[in-house]
Amino acid sequence: MRPSELLIPTPAGLYCPLADIHIDPVRPVGRALITHGHSDHARAGHGAVLATRETLAIMALRYGEGFTQSRQEAVPGAMTSIGPVDIRFVPAGHVLGSAQIVVESKGLRIVVSGDYKRERDPTCAGFEPVSCDVFITEATFGLPVFRHPPADAEIAKLLESVRLFPERTHIVGAYSLGKAQRVMALIREAGYERPIYIHGALETLTEFYASEGAPVGETRLVSASDRKALAGEIVICPPSSIQDLWARKFPDPVTAFASGWMRIRARARQRGVELPLIVSDHADWGDLQATIRETGAGEIWVTHGEADALVHWCGTVGLSAKPLHLVGYGDEGEAESTGEAADATQL
Amino acid sequence: MNRFAWLLDRLAYEPRRNAKLALIADYLRTTPDPDRGLALAAMTGGLVFQNAKPGLIRALIAERTDPVLFALSYDYVGDLSETVALMWPARHGANAAPHLPDVVSGLRNSGKTDLPRLIASWLDALDETGRWALLKLITGALRIGVSSRLAKTAAASLGDVEPDEIEQVWHGLEPPYEPLFAWLEGRGPRPAATDPAPFRPAMLSHPIEEGDFDKLVPAEFQAEWKWDGIRVQAVSGTRADGARITRLYSRTGEDIGASFPDVTEALVLDGALDGELLVRRENAVQSFNTLQQRLNRKSVTGKMLAEYPAHIRAYDLLVDGEEDIRDLPLVERRKRLVAFVARLSSAVVDLSPPIAFSDWEELAAARADPEASGAGVDAEAVEGCMIKRLDSPYLPGRPKGYWYKWKRDARLVDCVLMYAQRGHGKRSSFYSDFTFGVWRTTEEGEELVPVGKAYFGFTDEELLELDRFVRRNTLNRFGPVREVTHEAGKGLVLEVAFEGLQRSTRHKSGLAMRFPRISRIRWDKPPREADRIEALETLLPGQG
Numbered sequence: 001m002r003p004s005e006l007l008i009p010t011p012a013g014l015y016c017p018l019a020d021i022h023i024d025p026v027r028p029v030g031r032a033l034i035t036h037g038h039s040d041h042a043r044a045g046h047g048a049v050l051a052t053r054e055t056l057a058i059m060a061l062r063y064g065e066g067f068t069q070s071r072q073e074a075v076p077g078a079m080t081s082i083g084p085v086d087i088r089f090v091p092a093g094h095v096l097g098s099a100q101i102v103v104e105s106k107g108l109r110i111v112v113s114g115d116y117k118r119e120r121d122p123t124c125a126g127f128e129p130v131s132c133d134v135f136i137t138e139a140t141f142g143l144p145v146f147r148h149p150p151a152d153a154e155i156a157k158l159l160e161s162v163r164l165f166p167e168r169t170h171i172v173g174a175y176s177l178g179k180a181q182r183v184m185a186l187i188r189e190a191g192y193e194r195p196i197y198i199h200g201a202l203e204t205l206t207e208f209y210a211s212e213g214a215p216v217g218e219t220r221l222v223s224a225s226d227r228k229a230l231a232g233e234i235v236i237c238p239p240s241s242i243q244d245l246w247a248r249k250f251p252d253p254v255t256a257f258a259s260g261w262m263r264i265r266a267r268a269r270q271r272g273v274e275l276p277l278i279v280s281d282h283a284d285w286g287d288l289q290a291t292i293r294e295t296g297a298g299e300i301w302v303t304h305g306e307a308d309a310l311v312h313w314c315g316t317v318g319l320s321a322k323p324l325h326l327v328g329y330g331d332e333g334e335a336e337s338t339g340e341a342a343d344a345t346q347l
Numbered sequence: 348m349n350r351f352a353w354l355l356d357r358l359a360y361e362p363r364r365n366a367k368l369a370l371i372a373d374y375l376r377t378t379p380d381p382d383r384g385l386a387l388a389a390m391t392g393g394l395v396f397q398n399a400k401p402g403l404i405r406a407l408i409a410e411r412t413d414p415v416l417f418a419l420s421y422d423y424v425g426d427l428s429e430t431v432a433l434m435w436p437a438r439h440g441a442n443a444a445p446h447l448p449d450v451v452s453g454l455r456n457s458g459k460t461d462l463p464r465l466i467a468s469w470l471d472a473l474d475e476t477g478r479w480a481l482l483k484l485i486t487g488a489l490r491i492g493v494s495s496r497l498a499k500t501a502a503a504s505l506g507d508v509e510p511d512e513i514e515q516v517w518h519g520l521e522p523p524y525e526p527l528f529a530w531l532e533g534r535g536p537r538p539a540a541t542d543p544a545p546f547r548p549a550m551l552s553h554p555i556e557e558g559d560f561d562k563l564v565p566a567e568f569q570a571e572w573k574w575d576g577i578r579v580q581a582v583s584g585t586r587a588d589g590a591r592i593t594r595l596y597s598r599t600g601e602d603i604g605a606s607f608p609d610v611t612e613a614l615v616l617d618g619a620l621d622g623e624l625l626v627r628r629e630n631a632v633q634s635f636n637t638l639q640q641r642l643n644r645k646s647v648t649g650k651m652l653a654e655y656p657a658h659i660r661a662y663d664l665l666v667d668g669e670e671d672i673r674d675l676p677l678v679e680r681r682k683r684l685v686a687f688v689a690r691l692s693s694a695v696v697d698l699s700p701p702i703a704f705s706d707w708e709e710l711a712a713a714r715a716d717p718e719a720s721g722a723g724v725d726a727e728a729v730e731g732c733m734i735k736r737l738d739s740p741y742l743p744g745r746p747k748g749y750w751y752k753w754k755r756d757a758r759l760v761d762c763v764l765m766y767a768q769r770g771h772g773k774r775s776s777f778y779s780d781f782t783f784g785v786w787r788t789t790e791e792g793e794e795l796v797p798v799g800k801a802y803f804g805f806t807d808e809e810l811l812e813l814d815r816f817v818r819r820n821t822l823n824r825f826g827p828v829r830e831v832t833h834e835a836g837k838g839l840v841l842e843v844a845f846e847g848l849q850r851s852t853r854h855k856s857g858l859a860m861r862f863p864r865i866s867r868i869r870w871d872k873p874p875r876e877a878d879r880i881e882a883l884e885t886l887l888p889g890q891g
Contacts, residue, residue, distance in 0.1 A: 144412065145420045145433035263433065264424055265359055265479075266775040270807060274360050309419045316413065327819055 001108045003134045009324040019082035023112050026328030035114025036098035040329050050074050054097025061204050092116040093127030095178030110134040118287040122185040123214040135297035139305035140282040141260050148284040154277040155186045166232040169250035173239035173257040176202050180236050181209040183258050184216040195220045199237035304329040351386050351447050352480035359491040371501035382447045384523025390498035393522050396454040399485045422827045425775025428482035438471040445469050506531030518542030543584025544592045546600040548743035552750035560707045568734050570702040574623035575635045575730040583614040606644050610657045613693040621663035626655045632725040662699040673741035731755045757844040763874040764839040767817040768828050778817040783841050787880040796856045804864030840869035840877050848886045
């Protein structure tokens with residue numbers, strides 16, 4: 001079987017005709033497999049959804065219990081057969097519940113990675129490489145300029161600034177699903193014990209993360225506090241709020257933003273960020289390369305992001321590669337630095 | 348170097364002027380000589396290295412990276428120094444980070460053959476921020492939102508002096524400015540102002556608002572044409588040894604005299620003129636497009652001097668002989684200016700004429716028709732009027748209540764977005780350079796023809812929407828350029844504002860817009876309702 005018979009890029013997303021399933025469809029379909037809960041990958045309105053327990057829970061929290069007509073839980077590592085196709089979910093290390101989807105039939109194995117990272121994250125299961133014939137990768141940070149520094153060093157920058165400016169509130173923009181909770185957990189690992197104040201848009205997901213055992217520590221809602229009294233505290237909010245009037249009511253706020261995009265100075269300046277924190281939930285350039293090699297795949301498909309550079313690099317090391325130019329990904333979270341408007345209002 | 352890099356890094360992210368001043372002042376206060384003086388020189392454009400050029404940096408990175416990956420990265424980041432700083436392969440076991448004075452003397456004194464090895468060894472030893480700062484230093488354009496004036500203002504705060512006082516002694520000083528710091532810190536005398544032709548900060552105007560006219564009394568003002576050229580300060584003075592020193596400063600105090608010898612050699616009297624730099628040919632002022640041929644040239648050919656003769660249209664006098672007359676009211680300065688220009692008696696310096704008016708309605712009529720209201724053949728280079736209080740002293744900066752600009756209304760046209768490219772600088776990594784077109788009829792039917800390109804006018808939020816539109820509606824990719832959907836029923840209409848229109852052989856449409864910018868995004872309008880080329884052609888000079 002040729003790979004193009006097993007999975008086909010369509011306007012709705014990747015489609016497997018043998019099993020009649022779509023992976024991360026961007027429009028309503030009959031049967032959908034979902035890699036993770038970010039709203040550009042996990043949309044409401046499908047007939048049936050197969051995803052990890054955590055991803056199903058996140059979709060229910062965001063869209064209500066009626067987000068799909070029927071749902072089925074995928075246990076990481078376990079095989080499910082749909083017609084002649086074997087399906088397996090394997091941790092992707094991106095956010096809580098995120099998974100790669102292994103699609104296999106007649107000896108041909110394709111791995112759809114969804115979004116993934118290789119860096120340690122205390123809030124979700126780590127990425128597990130799966131050997132395969134075709135590896136379908138994202139390329140959000142698919143340029144050699146993206147080399148993420150260790151996340152704990154970036155968090156140390158934040159805590160150092162908090163120490164230096166005890167009279168100012170540090171407002172950290174972070175995507176509401178995954179990044180915000182990871183930042184909280186990293187702050188705890190660094191030994192910070194004061195309550196962390198959160199924007200209302202983060203409440204539901206942060207509670208969910210905490211109930212799943214993520215070490216986020218004590219959080220308090222900003223709305224239940226006197227903003228004027230939060231000098232010296234850390235506040236976490238969706239990125240769209242850092243430049244809002246909302247953020248200006250804190251004492252002399254320091255604007256921080258936790259994102260892989262903060263590697264590019266202009267990106268930080270465009271958003272008025274004074275304290276850029278390069279913390280990403282996506283693989284950087286080096287990790288994209290390392291992961292592609294680890295899978296042993298001879299053919300690489302690139303779904304979204306900076307596909308051109310990654311495809312070019314694959315060519316230089318003798319791997320066959322092509323961009324899929326899938327449209328519709330990157331509306332939430334870092335896959336596009338710009339899509340959090342929806343993020344802020346969704347919850 | 349690390350401390351200097353830290354300063355540049357902090358400044359690059361700091362949007363507030365006062366915080367920038369505090370950062371620079373704190374650095375200057377706590378950093379020893381000669382490091383702080385070299386840093387001040389870097390921020391005031393005072394460090395120029397003959398042999399260290401961007402081309403050298405490009406060559407170094409080309410030896411170490413794949414050219415396609417570099418090109419894609421540079422296109423994305425939009426800044427050479429930053430791209431190289433981020434892509435430079437780390438080398439373990441490199442030597443300790445270099446010190447700023449060593450870097451400066453290395454860049455100054457090394458020959459072309461030694462420099463690449465030297466710079467590479469520094470880049471190996473520095474971290475990402477250090478590499479970025481070093482490359483900014485080498486390429487000369489810091490672009491961290493710090494003007495020369497701001498850096499000098501920060502330096503002034505070390506002592507109890509006004510920034511203007513630093514300006515007065517500045518040209519007599521050399522990096523690392525040890526006598527300057529000694530003076531500011533009360534350890535030494537005021538440096539002698541040896542420069543006979545210093546820059547004096549320009550006086551700027553406010554845009555006039557609709558309601559202002561009710562409050563302003565016409566008889567208290569004079570009006571002049573607002574010329575569409577380059578604001579300059581032409582200063583000439585005599586050095587102690589009798590030599591004439593002449594400088595042509597831009598509005599921000601950069602000396603651009605080397606590009607305009609035809610003007611500087613005409614300034615043979617001591618004094619400081621404020622005026623507009625223009626190109627004047629056959630007794631008529633030419634459009635800004637023509638002036639552009641003379642801008643940003645390192646060397647000037649005789650052919651250029653003959654084809655694009657530069658000219659100063661003077662509107663103020665700051666220094667008359669040795670006398671600083673900035674405190675005199677404008678009406679007095681004007682009399683001195685008239686006499687000064689007459690004494691100068693040069694073909695390349697003339698007076699900006701006043702506009703006769705007795706009330707604001709009359710001025711409005713003149714602004715609407717400069718050609719018939721005194722500007723005559725020069726009307727093409729008029730972009731509105733200036734309104735100045737007759738009693739205004741010449742004050743630095745943008746003081747309120749003295750000078751107003753009343754620009755000509757912009758032309759508006761609805762165009763269709765056709766191509767987009769990633770921007771540089773502030774807009775880098777977003778699709779922010781937009782090429783747009785209007786409809787025309789050809790033998791094959793209706794088609795869009797590109798008429799211009801704009802990369803500003805929209806808000807940051809609109810930029811995000813435009814960027815998303817481009818990425819979602821890409822038809823084709825030509826290297827860094829994306830072609831976006833542009834059909835009668837599908838595409839994006841942009842309302843484009845511009846100042847003027849010229850015939851141009853360089854553009855397919857035969858037209859060139861002056862100062863085009865996106866004034867509104869018409870998400871509501873289908874492309875078929877965008878404007879036609881005929882609508883633009885009626886706006887050409889001499890067409891109505």
